[in-house]
Amino acid sequence: MPTASSTTVLVKYTGHRYFRNRLILSLLSGKPVRIDGIRSNDKNPGLRDYEASFLRLVEKITNGSVIEISYTGTSVLLKPGVISGGDISHDCPLSRSIGYFLEPMVAIAPFAKTKVHLTLKGITTDDKDLSADLIRTVTLTHLQLFNISDGLELRIKKRGAAPLGGGEVHFLCPVVRQIKTLNFVDAGKIKRIRGISHSVRVSPQFSNRMIEACRSVLNRYIPDIYLYSDVFKGEESGKSPGYALSLVAESTTGALHCSESVSEPGGSPEDTALRASRALLSEITRGGCIDRHCQSLVMLYMTLGSEDVGRCKMGELSPTAVQTLRDIRDFFGTTFKIVPDTEPPSIDDEGSELTGPQLLLSCYGTGFINVNRSIA
Numbered sequence: 321m322p323t324a325s326s327t328t329v330l331v332k333y334t335g336h337r338y339f340r341n342r343l344i345l346s347l348l349s350g351k352p353v354r355i356d357g358i359r360s361n362d363k364n365p366g367l368r369d370y371e372a373s374f375l376r377l378v379e380k381i382t383n384g385s386v387i388e389i390s391y392t393g394t395s396v397l398l399k400p401g402v403i404s405g406g407d408i409s410h411d412c413p414l415s416r417s418i419g420y421f422l423e424p425m426v427a428i429a430p431f432a433k434t435k436v437h438l439t440l441k442g443i444t445t446d447d448k449d450l451s452a453d454l455i456r457t458v459t460l461t462h463l464q465l466f467n468i469s470d471g472l473e474l475r476i477k478k479r480g481a482a483p484l485g486g487g488e489v490h491f492l493c494p495v496v497r498q499i500k501t502l503n504f505v506d507a508g509k510i511k512r513i514r515g516i517s518h519s520v521r522v523s524p525q526f527s528n529r530m531i532e533a534c535r536s537v538l539n540r541y542i543p544d545i546y547l548y549s550d551v552f553k554g555e556e557s558g559k560s561p562g563y564a565l566s567l568v569a570e571s572t573t574g575a576l577h578c579s580e581s582v583s584e585p586g587g588s589p590e591d592t593a594l595r596a597s598r599a600l601l602s603e604i605t606r607g608g609c610i611d612r613h614c615q616s617l618v619m620l621y622m623t624l625g626s627e628d629v630g631r632c633k634m635g636e637l638s639p640t641a642v643q644t645l646r647d648i649r650d651f652f653g654t655t656f657k658i659v660p661d662t663e664p665p666s667i668d669d670e671g672s673e674l675t676g677p678q679l680l681l682s683c684y685g686t687g688f689i690n691v692n693r694s695i696a
Contacts, residue, residue: 331351331353331354332355333355335358336355339358344424344428345650347400347403348651350400358393370412372393374421381404382400384401405495408439409438409441410438410440414485419451420448421440422452423455426455426459426463430494438492439490439491440491442487443485443487444485445479445518453518454580459614460474462617462618470494473491475490477490477556480558481521498687499621499625502632504573504633506633507571508573508574508575513538513569515534516547516565517534517564517565518551519550520552520562522561527563528549530592531549534565538597565592566578569600569603575609577600578600578603605675606635607675608635615641619681619683623654624685624688629683630683633678635678661678661679
């Protein structure tokens with residue numbers, strides 16, 4: 321936990337990018353953050369409705385946080401309070417899906433004062449953010465690497481496709497005192513692929529057509545493929561028609577890689593399935609032990625781990641992950657050692673490499689302790 325003297329240091333940023341990550345790092349480190357120049361040169365300057373809504377959600381899940389927004393909306397100051405947790409309900413705007421709000425909540429929920437029971441309503445799947453399906457099957461599974469598992473659950477009560485939404489998810493998370501150090505450097509070989517093909521307010525046959533098209537691509541590589549058809553009807557199907565396919569590949573050592581594709585106007589279920597299948601093969605080619613969408617979360621938890629050296633192998637870092645490394649240095653003073661992996665890459669029958677460049681990341685944990693929980 322940061323000392324009283326460290327919490328007075330104001331961390332400053334400019335621009336609207338990585339907005340959520342910086343607020344989450346502020347809440348965990350206890351350091352206030354000021355973000356200026358939010359779309360100051362835009363025709364419509366300032367915060368968007370989904371960013372303002374995210375600030376309201378931060379206010380609900382914390383106690384004593386002070387949020388100041390400038391008159392033009394181009395500047396935000398957050399003085400973090402205690403992550404209180406408890407029962408929270410939030411209506412997400414239709415401009416972004418539930419995933420935009422749920423991802424950062426997953427990162428801070430284990431460090432709350434009491435168990436978190438979060439209900440989010442809105443769009444469950446879109447093409448901008450991670451869907452509720454992938455957060456349930458991939459993001460929450462990555463938390464188990466850090467010993468956060470008992471009572472961790474995400475229930476999809478209703479599905480809601482864009483543009484009118486109507487979906488609802490319930491996120492339940494236990495609180496922990498401290499997370500364990502990660503040591504995950506063996507990516508293994510892909511042993512199985514699982515997927516969820518869902519459709520709402522369209523013919524149930526669309527779901528089966530996606531499964532057939534997906535198998536036509538992936539069955540060439542691996543026999544162990546199980547794709548679940550999830551058709552929601554009536555009240556539980558939201559307000560708009562749509563369909564999507566989410567895929568997860570698991571390796572022999574538990575490494576996960578995922579992809580998804582959402583229906584497009586004028587597109588066919590087969591097109592959607594082929595996009596998702598090829599995206600999954602592309603993700604697997606990147607290699608590493610951590611999925612690209614979860615790199616930032618794993619880096620944050622490696623920083624918060626016990627006072628020991630954590631190690632993890634990753635594929636090519638995403639731009640968000642690179643910026644997360646810089647922001648972690650600003651808030652926690654922790655730097656990562658990144659070296660190329662010396663292990664020779666896998667070679668196929670034609671002599672070409674099966675995976676891209678691999679990186680070994682290591683850092684010394686800060687020994688972060690959830691003081692809120694010990695008081696509760």
